[in-house]
Amino acid sequence: MNWQQLKENPSLWETFRLRAEIIARIREFFAREGFLEVQTPVLSPRLIPESYLEVFTTQLKDRLGKVSPAFLTPSPEIWHKKLLAAGSGNIFEITKSFRNTDIGGHFHNPEFTLLEWYRVKADYWQTMDDCERLIRFINKNQPTLTYQGKTLDISQPFARISVIEAFKKYAGIDSKILFDADLLKKEAQKRGYRIGKKDNWEVIYNLIYLKEVEPHLGQNQPTIIYDFPAQFAPLAKTNPANPRVKQRFELYLFGIELADAYNELTDYQEQKKRFAEEMKRRKEMGKIKVRPDEDFLAALKSGLPPCSGVALGIDRLVMIFANKTDIKEVVLFAGEEIF
Amino acid sequence: MIKAGSITKGMFLQWRGEPVLVVDKEFFNPGKGAAVVRLKLKGVKTGNVVREVLKTDEMVEEIEVYHRHVQFLYKTGNEFVFMDPHSYEQIEVGKNVVGEAEKYLQEGKEYILAVWEGEVISLKLPKKMVFTVVKTENAVRGDTVTGATKPAILENGMEVKVPLFIKKGEKIVINTETGEYVSRKN
Numbered sequence: 001m002n003w004q005q006l007k008e009n010p011s012l013w014e015t016f017r018l019r020a021e022i023i024a025r026i027r028e029f030f031a032r033e034g035f036l037e038v039q040t041p042v043l044s045p046r047l048i049p050e051s052y053l054e055v056f057t058t059q060l061k062d063r064l065g066k067v068s069p070a071f072l073t074p075s076p077e078i079w080h081k082k083l084l085a086a087g088s089g090n091i092f093e094i095t096k097s098f099r100n101t102d103i104g105g106h107f108h109n110p111e112f113t114l115l116e117w118y119r120v121k122a123d124y125w126q127t128m129d130d131c132e133r134l135i136r137f138i139n140k141n142q143p144t145l146t147y148q149g150k151t152l153d154i155s156q157p158f159a160r161i162s163v164i165e166a167f168k169k170y171a172g173i174d175s176k177i178l179f180d181a182d183l184l185k186k187e188a189q190k191r192g193y194r195i196g197k198k199d200n201w202e203v204i205y206n207l208i209y210l211k212e213v214e215p216h217l218g219q220n221q222p223t224i225i226y227d228f229p230a231q232f233a234p235l236a237k238t239n240p241a242n243p244r245v246k247q248r249f250e251l252y253l254f255g256i257e258l259a260d261a262y263n264e265l266t267d268y269q270e271q272k273k274r275f276a277e278e279m280k281r282r283k284e285m286g287k288i289k290v291r292p293d294e295d296f297l298a299a300l301k302s303g304l305p306p307c308s309g310v311a312l313g314i315d316r317l318v319m320i321f322a323n324k325t326d327i328k329e330v331v332l333f334a335g336e337e338i339f
Numbered sequence: 340m341i342k343a344g345s346i347t348k349g350m351f352l353q354w355r356g357e358p359v360l361v362v363d364k365e366f367f368n369p370g371k372g373a374a375v376v377r378l379k380l381k382g383v384k385t386g387n388v389v390r391e392v393l394k395t396d397e398m399v400e401e402i403e404v405y406h407r408h409v410q411f412l413y414k415t416g417n418e419f420v421f422m423d424p425h426s427y428e429q430i431e432v433g434k435n436v437v438g439e440a441e442k443y444l445q446e447g448k449e450y451i452l453a454v455w456e457g458e459v460i461s462l463k464l465p466k467k468m469v470f471t472v473v474k475t476e477n478a479v480r481g482d483t484v485t486g487a488t489k490p491a492i493l494e495n496g497m498e499v500k501v502p503l504f505i506k507k508g509e510k511i512v513i514n515t516e517t518g519e520y521v522s523r524k525n
Contacts, residue, residue, distance in 0.1 A: 008522030010502050011488040054368070105365040192355075194397055203373050203394065210367060210375060211392040 001329060002337050015322045015330055022138055022318055023094060026115055029137045033130075035090040035117060040079030042096055046293035047071050048078055048235070049278045054100035055288055056110075071290070072098035075311060076116050077235070078296045081264070084118055084307055085299040092117035094314065103335045106326045107256070110335040113314040120307045124247050124263040127308040128224050131251050131259055132158050134312075135222065138321070147254045147320050150219070158222040163245065166225055171212040178205070179229070179244055202231055218252030225250050234274045236262035251312070253320055261310035268300040343376050344395030349463070351383070351402040351453065354391070358383040358402055360461055366395070383460040386435070404453040404460065411444045419444065421452065432459050440464055442495050443515050464515040469524045470494055471510050478503035491520075 006012050030037065045068060047055060056072040073079075076095050083091055093116050102108035119127055135154055139145055143155035167173045177183040181201040188195050188204045195204060217223045226249035227239055233246035247263035265271050275292045282289065318330040328334040346352070350361045363379035373394045381388045393399070409421035409430060417434040419441075430452065436459055437444070443464050444450075451463040475491035488500040493513070501520045505511060510524035 005521070009520060011500065099368075102366075102368070107365065194393075196394075196397075199373070199394070206373075206375060207392050207394070210377060211390065215390065 001332050001334065012329075015318070015324065016332065018322050019314075019318045019330060022321060023314065025138045025140075026094065026134070026314075029134050030092045030117065033090070035092045036088060038080070038083060038088070038091050038093050040076045040083075040093060040095065042073050042076075042098070044071050044073045044078075045069065046078070046296070047074065047290045048296070049275050049282060049290045049292055053287075054102075055290065056098050056100050057288060072111075074099050075114065077309070077311075078293055080116060080118055080309065081304060082296065082299040084120060085302050085304050090117070090119050103339065107316060107319075109315065109327050109331055112327075112331075115312040115314050115317075116309065118264075118307050118309040120305045122308050123306070124226065124249055124261055124308045127261050127310050128158070128160065128226075128249060128251075131224065131261075131310065131312075132222075135253075138317070145253070145320070147323055148325065150254060152218070152220075152222055152253065154222055156221075158224050158251070160224045160226065162227045163225060163229065164227065166213050166217070167208075170216045171208055173208065184208075205229065214252075214257075215255055217255060217257075219255055223252045225252065233262060234278055235265050235271070237265050256316055256320065257313075258316055258320070259310050259312035261308060264304065264307050264309055266300065266304040266306060268297060271300055272297055340398045341401050342395060343378075343393035343397045343399050344374070346376065346378065346399065346401075351404050351455065351460070352380065353400040353402050354380055357385070358455060358460060359389075362388065367392075383455075386438075402455055404455045406463075407452045407454055409450055409452055411446060411448055411450060413446065414441075414444070421450065424449075430459065432462065436460065437462055440515075442497055443468055445495075466515060467512050467521060468515055469510050469512055470497070472501070472505060472507055475501065475505060475507050477506065 001012065027037065053074050055074060058070045058072070060068045060070040075097050076093050080091060080093065095114055095116070096111050097114040098111050100110060102110050117130070119130060139154060143153060144151050145154050161169070164175045164178065167178050173187060177187055184201060184204050185195055188208060193204070193207050217225055227245040228248045230238065230244055230246050233248040236246040236248040239245045239247050249261050250257055251259040279292065315327050315330055319325070319327060322330055324330050328336060346361055346364055348361055348364050352359050352361060359380040359382055361378055362381045365377045366374065367377055368374050373396065375392050375394055378391045378393065379388055380391060407423060410424050412420045412422050412429070418431045419437050421430045421432060422428065423430065432452065440462055452459045453461040453463065470493040472491045473494050476489055478489070487503055489503055490498055491501045491505060492498055497518065499513065499518065499520050501511060505523065512521040512524050513519070514521050
């Protein structure tokens, strides 16, 4: 949204008044829950080496001309885990996060406003409950929420479905096929997906997930989809009952992905191993090299309490509450408008 | 052939043997594996909309359409008559192509027709168009809430929400993609 649009059409301010109100409600919710609001750097010397992230890089210079690499953080996660290790207890932050290449399209902006919260001595079932209560609180405890002519009942518990169940229900693919690279490839080819020689299991999984599973999520009921294949959750705990999946969940309303959450991995050795794998993958993919954050690993080593953390996209949340279909309508000076 | 990542909204593709119009495109970075694009494709002949997910490096066949800049003349029955302002050639376009865009057709105004294999397959509207307000209530004095709107009827019969300062007889700019008020026409 640029200033000329607002000047010509003052009714557009409504969205930004609502946005401010939603952010105030979020702060009130977490204050009532006894969470501490924190502010952490968006300019950081290190990042979590997640293989897929396209990052913004810059440089920090001191007065003598010494130059150090610097990044705009794609998530406040490393800072929060250091605070948790330091004994912060429950914390939340409303902050800007940055993802390079996320320009254009209805749901992405290269800098976006993220709500991140961590509940200690809790697992992801409890942060799923947090999501439900937060959405109801923002909606002032009204039982329904309407977006683009569709109405969801948010007063009832949200639907909870595992990734394995969702593939079975919406794509008709059972876990035997889902987790077998050759069988899944054959199934995808049968369905008309164009699978190349270089396409690995992750690629095929994604194509089917995005085309046949995700569009159904949160359409008739707010939906939490959980337990993602291990490859898709480098910072989440493994499900002890099924080691092929990790304890991660996503919240969907009206087919829109609103939040992403983990049962946080607290095992230092395991995290170190996964970081090494992610860095190798980044190298293979030709992505910018990020050094592992030794300080982060040190924090984990010193002891991270059992906890679950959630990242929720505030811009998308505002889109839903303001009944808007494009992120540019809920963000002042969106990337696409200023670059 | 082009990479799926370079597809843009409004492009025409040959998809599973049928000409389709790209009505929407969204990049998606799924976390692992290749980046993908989600497309909404509208069959030019059938009007059916399908959703597809493609890898950004997947190759797709683009259709080379020929764009004709034309003026709208008039409607007769279910046909819409346009004219090429250079050759004065008249082109008839069916209701199946014009569809919902009918309300945006103004006599003498310029539009773009996409032609493929000698057939008009799509009508492209200017993104912003000007219409006169034919009916709206005058704002009540003292109603100074910024952001308040009121309904207005336009010359083409459309009803839109406008800011309180808009008066009957004023020209306003409408976004043809959303059907919403954008600004006053100075």
